[in-house]
Amino acid sequence: MNSEIPTRQSSFLLFIRKHNYLLLVLPALLLYTVFIIYPFLNSIRYSFFEWSGVGPMTYIGLGNYHTIFFGALQEFFVRALKHNLFAFVINFSLQTIFGLGLALALYAVTKGSNLYKTIFFLPNTLSTVIVGFLWNLLLNPQWGMVNRFFEMVGLDFLSRPWLGDPKLALPTILAVSAWRGLGFPILVYLAALLAIPEEYVEAAKIDGAKGFQIIHHIYIPLILPTTFTLMTLSFIWTFNMFDLIFALQGASAGPNYATDVLGTLFYRITFGGMGSSATGMGLGAAIAVVIFSVLFPVSYLLNRISKKFEL
Amino acid sequence: MELPRWRPGKLTQIMLHFILLAYSIIVLYPIGIMLLSSVKGTREIFTNPYGWPASLRLDNYSKAWKLANFSVYFQNSAFVSVMTILVLLFVSSMAAYVLARFEFRGNRALYMLFISGLMLPVRLAVVPLFTMIRDINLLDTRTALLMVYVASGIPFSIFLLVNFFKSIPKEIEEAAIIDGCGLFSIYYRIMLPLIGPALATVGIYNFIGTWNDFFFPLIFLRTKSKYTIPLGVMQFFGEFTNQWDMLFSSLTIAIVPVIIIFMVASKQFIRGMTAGAVKG
Known part of the structure; x- marks a missing residue:
């Protein structure tokens, strides 16, 4: 020894x-x-x-x-999952339509694109909760500047309890999140557009293609991989959503759970939030595992698809 | 370098600028409202939400600064963020150097182990992380934040730095080996300065992430004297719900330094923060 x-x-x-x-x-x-x-x-x-x-x-x-899928949490889980999917669809649509649209505009202008880039990206550098607190004030039903603005320009019917109405709350939060986050897809799309070889565009022009035809036949196919990358990130991002909802609606994700997502549900279950009696580390861990088993295969798949579209 | 690219005619240019300007206003207007309101009184914010302030109440800032205890929050945020990127850059650049340059059995597997972390959102591991931090008596410490931030920054940093190290010609080190430099001094004196741009990218990416993070301070911290800025602002919003002048000044105090730093180095920031999605 x-x-x-x-x-x-x-x-x-x-x-x-x-x-x-x-x-x-x-x-x-x-x-x-x-x-x-x-x-x-x-x-x-x-x-x-x-x-x-x-x-x-x-x-x-x-x-x-069993508790999550069939038991006491089923209702909560299904609702939160639906909200996450809704958030993903909205987030992805906004970033594709406006992100790509604004990127194309930036790509085409001859002047000022650097200044625009800086402005568009600016909210991305701010903390999500702090952005949430700012909008909490701006969207205040009585004194908030958003409703005051609509009243001022005579669109009183648009003056609403944006965060208090169960139908409007989640779309409003997603709009705030787009305000903060849209700069990211804009700049990623712009980088992808700038990477397109000029010869392609020249060749298309020689063949007599014009504006929208060039966009349709050259730009769109060539930025598909970027779209899938952004789709993956949007998916991961929306399934991790927590900060903004916590800042605007608290851990109970009101009104009446209208903005409850898996992230807030997970937080309440694990660390005990208002309005939830169930508090458990084991149950919380199980929710985390479920979130992960949704996230991992989907983002893996999207990543594979995106590789397929690469040249 | 300016590429020759699709340049539509004058009329389209004007239309495009109109769209871009409109979106710029959407982005900047809420921030502008915040700045304006931060130098008004609460009554004035309610009665005159859009106009210029009757008088600039700059003392709002010093009041909010003191009431909210901002000096403590700024120190905590700065400490955690700066330490995070220093430790992170040090440990991940060392590891990346070895993974990029030394051939040994298991190199590939080790690299894959690190990279797999890109797919694991740390937040989902927060339950065991929380109990572990509690059991090693690090709950309510800034060290706990530092550890978690460094660890969660490692996958992306190693991914980026390994690729960067690989792009550096080997002749440079070979000359240093002939000159009799030791392993650590080759890494520290020769390689590290060469990957400066990549270190800046990794550093900015993680600095912003750490500075802005809310989730882990929320979970780990209990005492106000440990709070970082986002948590401090939350605390303040809970206490001063109806004093909108104070709320807007506190938001301004939290936001404006970030905006200024971003304006100064926007190119580096944009490069750093989009590095994950933009190839090449």
């Missing part, structure tokens, strides 16, 4: 001396494993337990998943 340890040690030292470069990977690997990989795997483990966060953990097999 005694003789074994020193030889092992020296062989380890020998290995390190030979592969000393591995020491440079170690800090990153350690941090990454401890704070990302390990918690992720642990999430899956937690999801099979009933646990309030303190005390003993009770193994309940697929019990948490």
